[in-house]
Amino acid sequence: DAKTTQPPSMDCAEGRAANLPCNHSTISGNEYVYWYRQIHSQGPQYIIHGLKNNETNEMASLIITEDRKSSTLILPHATLRDTAVYYCIVSAAVYGGATNKLIFGTGTLLAVQP
C-alpha cells in the first residue's frame, strides 16, 4: 500500500505558486520523498526528491518538515502546462544497485486555471 496521503485535487491560478502537500507520517529513516507528475496519457515525469533537507531544482522546490512526516512541493509560477496528477512517493534509498520499488498512491490532480 502507498505510504502517503495527498488531497485528491487542487486548483491554482496561472502565474501563482502551487503548493501541493503530502503526508507521510510513517516514513522510515532511510526513505526518500519522491515527487512525480503525470500528464494525461503519458508516463510519469520526475520532478524532485529529497531525504531531509529542502531541495530546489529548475522545476520545483521540495520542503520537508523537520520530523519528516510531511512535505510540500512548490511550483513557483504555475502554467497551464503544469496541469497534471502529482504523486508523492516514499521509497528507500538505492544501495549499490539494490532498488526499491515505487508504489504510487492516488496523487493530487492539479488544475491550473487561466
Add this chain to the structure above:
Amino acid sequence: GAVVSQHPSRVICKSGTSVKIECRSLDFQATTMFWYRQFPKQSLMLMATSNEGSKATYEQGVEKDKFLINHASLTLSTLTVTSAHPEDSSFYICSASRVAGGYTFGSGTRLTVV
C-alpha cells in the same frame, strides 16, 4: 540523459493473441526495471519488478504466466501479454532505475484488446 524508450505507444490486438511491449534504457544501464498497469482514472499499479538475468518478481494478484517479463540485458526488458482478453486493455508503463539512483519512466503503451 536518463531516457527510457517504450514501444509501441499504441497497439490493438484481437482477443486470444499475444502482444509484446519493449522497454529500453537508451543512455544508461538499468539495474532494475518495473512494469506498471494503469486503468482509466486510476493510479499506477505495480505489476512486477525485474533484474537483469533473473526471474521477475510479481506483485500479489498478477498472473506470471499471463504477463511474461524478460530482462535479458541491462538496457532491455520486455512484457508479453499472452492470450490477451478485453479486460487486459490498459495503459502499461515501464520504469528503469540506475545504480546511481533515480527512476525514469517510459511514455507508456496503450493496449486495446478487441
